[in-house]
Amino acid sequence: MKLKYVTLTIIIFFIAIAAGALALNILFPPTNSTTTSQTTTTANTTSSLPTSSINTGNSSSSTNSSSSTTNQSTNSSSGGFTTTQVSQHNSSTDCYLVINNNVYDVTDYIDFHPGGRNEIVSRCGQEVSGIFAQIHSNHAWDLLGNYKVGQITN
Numbered sequence: 001m002k003l004k005y006v007t008l009t010i011i012i013f014f015i016a017i018a019a020g021a022l023a024l025n026i027l028f029p030p031t032n033s034t035t036t037s038q039t040t041t042t043a044n045t046t047s048s049l050p051t052s053s054i055n056t057g058n059s060s061s062s063t064n065s066s067s068s069t070t071n072q073s074t075n076s077s078s079g080g081f082t083t084t085q086v087s088q089h090n091s092s093t094d095c096y097l098v099i100n101n102n103v104y105d106v107t108d109y110i111d112f113h114p115g116g117r118n119e120i121v122s123r124c125g126q127e128v129s130g131i132f133a134q135i136h137s138n139h140a141w142d143l144l145g146n147y148k149v150g151q152i153t154n
Helices: 002-027 066-078 083-087 107-112 117-121 129-135 138-147
Strands: 039-042 045-048 094-099 102-105 148-152
Touching: 083 094, 094 107, 094 117, 094 129, 102 138, 107 117, 138 148
Parallel strands: none
Antiparallel strands: 039 045, 094 102, 102 148
């Protein structure tokens, strides 16, 4: 009989913990990982990322190449790029990367890359899904969304 009371007490205890966790999740929902905040904290290090790199869809966004601004504004309305178009963005002042058929303008991020600028610059204008997936954390994948300008259409 005593064993039944102990078992019942343990079950009630776990139910209370589960109910408390659910209540906390409802009262304090998890924050969205794709917020528009431009300050990122990782391993007690804070770095401020460039704000002009977020795709706003207007052609007045800050880029270093007038052809880049034209291509970005033209293609972001249709959302499509060819691999030939992406391959033309192959320098440190105009750098597009293709990851999982999405196109990212990472020009403004190059100087902030923890692995060094050459790791990105040497791959500008190319498809880099494999190497990106092998090396980068979930945080990097979340950050990447801020630089998306379209998709590959061919």
